[in-house]
Amino acid sequence: xxxxxxNPIILIDDDPDDLELFASAFNELEIVNEVVTFNNGYDAxxxxxxxxxxPLFILCDINMPKVNGLDLRQMIYDDMVLRQKSIPFLxxxxxxxxxxxxxxxxxxxxxxxxxxxxxxxxKEMLKAIIIYWRHSHHPNSRNKxxxxxx
Numbered sequence: 001x002x003x004x005x006x007n008p009i010i011l012i013d014d015d016p017d018d019l020e021l022f023a024s025a026f027n028e029l030e031i032v033n034e035v036v037t038f039n040n041g042y043d044a045x046x047x048x049x050x051x052x053x054x055p056l057f058i059l060c061d062i063n064m065p066k067v068n069g070l071d072l073r074q075m076i077y078d079d080m081v082l083r084q085k086s087i088p089f090l091x092x093x094x095x096x097x098x099x100x101x102x103x104x105x106x107x108x109x110x111x112x113x114x115x116x117x118x119x120x121x122x123k124e125m126l127k128a129i130i131i132y133w134r135h136s137h138h139p140n141s142r143n144k145x146x147x148x149x150x
Contacts, residue, residue, distance in 0.1 A: 006033040007054050008097070012044045012069070013037075013061040013092070018115065022059070025122040031130065040064055041072035048082055057088035057133060062100055069093070070100075073107045088133060 003015045009026070013019050019037045026035050033056055038044040041064060048055070062069040073089055076082045091104050104112045112128070133140040 005125060007056040008034040008036045010044060010047070010055045010058040010060075010087075011035055011037045011057065012041060012064070012072070014039050014064040015054055016060070018061070021119055021122055022126070024125050027122060028119075029126060029130065031126075041067035041069065041075075042061050045072060045075055048076065048085075048087070049079070054085060055087050057090060057129075059092055059111075059129075062091055062095060062104070063092040070103055070107065073104070073109060074117075090129065 009031070011019060011022055013022070017040070019039070021130075023037065026033075036047065036055075038047065038121055041060070044058075044060075045067075047053075059071060060069040067075070069091055073091075076087075076089065088110045089108075090113065091100075091109055092113050092115045093100065094115050096114045101112050113125055116125055
């Protein structure tokens with residue numbers, strides 16, 4: 001019996017150093033789900049609309065050029081096809097301003113995390129997210145994380 005291809009994790013951030021740190025953290029946590037990265041919201045939205053793939057979840061920075069994370073979340077929420085996919089949407093930001101947090105949760109996000117600066121802290125945060133979504137039941141919960149030890 002062949003194992004199915006794990007659902008991708010979408011990571012959106014305009015900072016290449018942050019993308020590299022998060023990719024390293026996923027690798028060190030032995031998550032084998034493909035991490036598909038984007039440096040802007042428009043490209044991520046096009047992927048979500050056209051790839052036919054069901055992401056496990058989306059990790060998105062708020063402050064980005066072209067389209068910020070809040071606007072991207074609104075576009076996903078306004079698109080009935082994407083909304084029905086029930087893709088968990090989590091914000092990562094260096095800004096933990098209450099206004100951003102309130103705006104994010106008004107857009108029905110599933111999490112808002114202050115972006116850690118160091119690999120160890122990133123791994124700790126990602127491990128908590130992974131454990132949570134591994135045990136959470138939601139319309140997309142049939143999609144699981146796969147580790148090398150699974």
